[in-house]
Amino acid sequence: MANVFALVETRAGEVRKVGLEAVTAARMLADKFGGEVHALLLGPPGIAGKAAQLGQHGADVVAVVEHAALNNYNPEVAAATAAERIKSGGYRAAVFSTTAQGRDLAPRVAARLGASIVTDVLSFEVEGDVVVVRHPMNIGKVIATIAMSGTPAVIAMRPNVIAPAQNAKAGRVENVQPAVDPASTKVKVVETKQGSGGKLDLAEAPVVVAGGRGLKAAENFKLVEDLASAFGNAAVGATRAVTDDGWRPHSDQIGQTGRLVSPELYIAVGISGAVQHLAGMRTSKTIVAVNKDKDAPIFKVADYGIVGDVFEVIPALTEAVREAKKHH
Amino acid sequence: MPDRAGKVLPVIHQAALPLDRLILSDPPDPEAVPMDVLFVGGGPAGLAGAIALARLIKADNEAGGDLGDVQIGVLEKSGALGEHSLSGAVVNPIAMRALFPELTDKDFPFRAPVAAERVYYMTDTRSVRIPTPPTMQNHGYQIASICEIVRWLGEKAEGLGVNIFTGFPAAALLTEGQRVTGVRTAPSGLSRNGDPGSGYAPPTDITAQITVLSEGTRGTLSQAYLEWQKIKSGNPQIFALGVKEIWETLKPLDAVVHTLGWPVPKDCFGGSFMYPLTRNLVALGLVVGLDYKRTSDDVHEMLQRMKLRTPFRDLLEAGEMTEWGAKTIPEGGYYALPERRHGDGVMIVGDAAGFVEVASLKGIHYAMQSGMFAARAAFNALKKKDTSAASLKEYDAMVDGSFIVKDLRKRRNMRLTFQDRNFYVAGLKAGLMTVTGGALFGGKIESHRDAEVPRDVSPPQPFVPDGKLTFSKLDAVFKSGNATRDDIPSHLIVGADITPQVADLYTHMCPAGVYERDGDRLVVSPANCVDCKATDVIGPRWTPREGGSGPKYRQM
């Protein structure tokens, strides 16, 4: 029996897009193995109501842990529960997401299982007994092909590389107790504070608009935010120079030591293109750069560039995008 | 006093050497790090000196001597050895063999022996092969990357217990009376206005019985010492600026190539070089004297134009530039050597002392040999427990009696004949000088400081880089590995009365684009600086800044 486990990440009682990506990836693997997808969903009371969409995306079974103390992420409950289910279920593979939570949870589960793990997985294949994955190394400058011969093969997918796909399966809900009592855990998440209202996250957004030093002052980031709103599905990012100066929070920093993103469309506004920054966005499908310096290194990686004053070009682009979106 | 109409005289716009900051007479910090012998600058001279000294001490201790544990330090301003080292290079292995008699040539960090040589004379329209002038013959020498030599020497030095401190520029000499007692390093982590920012590290004092100044070309503390002690030389030291690139080529290069003539203006001294590090990895560059005659003369741009012509274009087409850099070379030769290169507790070695023979473009073996002589003098001084000038004087005697000064003396007027505005007359004189071993045209030719040479104000030729064979200064600096933080305080002291014409001079003088003219003002971007020192020679004064700043050369 070669079933695949999927950990579906939630936040504040909602399933995150990466959770649907995990189920879709698990479905692809399970189809290669000829098995089922069993998803695990943890959250506060009412989270079971989100199980249906998991079935829509290919889950045969959805194990749900509902508990009042699980409004916030609880690493020990999640790790213990996932590990116990994977072990007892004899799964061939387990799929997680490479998010802040996934990076915390997936290795814990793997260690408990005595299994090896590869994170930030770009793609996977099955070759007989072996799961073969691709994983970026050296800040994306080298791509490794890795053979995983153990069972379960534990992987954490990079966000945005698998598009959630509808593939309706039974999605039978099983209510499950947490493997440990949430009240007894040593590490306690006391609060999860949402960032400034309803922003789309950098790792999930299909479009990212990022600003750099060329904006000259923190207040001018409004230009970037306006362009992002015009797209409607865009997140706002920043370079290290700008987060170091305090114009934007650290979590907005795209780069070697910050966030790695690969959206459909990346727009670099007033960004010169230091290697450090390129490392964070070079795998974006389409890159657009606007900079007043025609020699800026960013133009070497951009698919399309406009040389000009961002204070003139960006408002014009924002207007044009709004128009274009109106007719769709 | 303003410039004459239509001319810029660089010296009147230059700030003076800030002696009061460079020569300190305060007693060292009680927390000072004590060394016995300190080499300031981790290039071939300093490292060869440190290695030679460590070996002398080791042999002496093993033979029952009483020196015991002698702390040898090498201070290097760049973040890692080699990052600020740049040269052609074709190296005479004589000093390497003397330093490591137990090794053979194949153990040394050289790339390949010189197989074939070609020299071309170029004009606006043609490139003509000419017979190799005697001064440029390199048979028996080795093609090398000075970065690789320096890293290799560094490993040898560390293996011998030498303390190598990278990321620590020496910003001032500590003195007591006339004696040099050590150095004070530059602080790091200053914000743009000079106040300590986050990550601030204060200056550190290092005391030493003997300080060897191996700072390289236009060393700041070496200049300060010579001026403080009022040490003269026959002629002032003069400099050339070399701009260099490394290319991965699709076509192979099988010979060492030199060119004379275009694009160096007829009234300037200079020429180009192109050396194969491997068949498909080529080092090429252009060297031009800083006494050039027009405000618009721009060595980086001359190099870019040069690459579009035979014998360069064909070789570089479809290749890729992997590195770019720049550095000055002292060219004054024999007559520009300081009359005294030692003092109480101090010696000056290598390029900092001017041991470069410009006609053959050689300096690395002189640097190493001078470092080794300094090591011998230091060893003797430590044994005698006398590190005074009288004791260290033997360093000068060793240098004067060696091939270093013999070679420089033989070619003493080569460069200076080219201060003539006529290349052909100068070439003739230089040829006769060589052929007669200095008997003809051997009398000292007076030379002027580069900054005292007036430049004609002239508009530049427009230059548009194509981004494939030719590059802008901004692209070039990126390829030097320079990642200096944008908000670093300026280390450059700009002088008075910077007119738009002076701003133009600086714009074209600097290969790294530090200076730009914006309207009528001079705009300075100090983070671009690659420490070539051209600015110190004819423009704003260069001073030491935060360790690890500047370029990160790898195979230069």
Next chain:
Amino acid sequence: MKIAVCVKRVPDMDVRFRIAADSTSVDEAGLKFDINDFDAWAVEAALQLRDKNAGSEVTAISLGPDVVQETIRKALSMGVDKGVQLKADKVPFDGLAVAKALAEELKTGGYDLILFGKMSPDSSNGVVGAMVAELLGMPAVTAISSLEIADGKGKAKRELEGAQEFVEFPLPAVLTVDEGLNTARLPSLKGIMAAKKKPLEVKQAQIPQSQLTVRKLELPPERKAGRVVGEGASAVPELVKLLQTEAKVL
């Protein structure tokens, strides 16, 4: 307080990498190595805690061949008290193998805190810290960007995507450190000299068999050269057209 920090020697990432002839490793010729930035922030956190808690001691541990002693010495130059090299021919790619080797050494140390950088840029997995915590049965908080320790307990902040998590935990614990926690101090000249005299123990590492094999490494496909569409606001209509028709992202 007894604090351990695990540090890794990694190559400078600002270069073009070449794949070695065996196609399963990166060509190291000409590469410069230094302590992983994230590990340097972990060392800084450890040193700050030591300086606030009299009688504390920090040990730096690194797995690998003898060259990793340079990295341990760098930590010692920053102020760490002792170093341990777990000697191994190579650092395995498999985070579980690394974690097991480190846990073997750490379990007898009686540490109140064990710190890691959240990830290393070469292998880019970011799993070792959390795995060590599980192997040692210790509570762990990963990717912290702020930290307070008092009375045997700790508080930390973690950056999530578009949110922040505030966590409390008891000691002993394992923490992995993210950017923004602090700025790592540069070694001073005095620190470099003092480091030469500090103890650096070399022990044989116990590296278990791994279930991961690196089959091959390759360079990502070159991005097709792009183009500058035009200058100034007048180029916007052309750009929008290209985004719609050619790139099909609008």
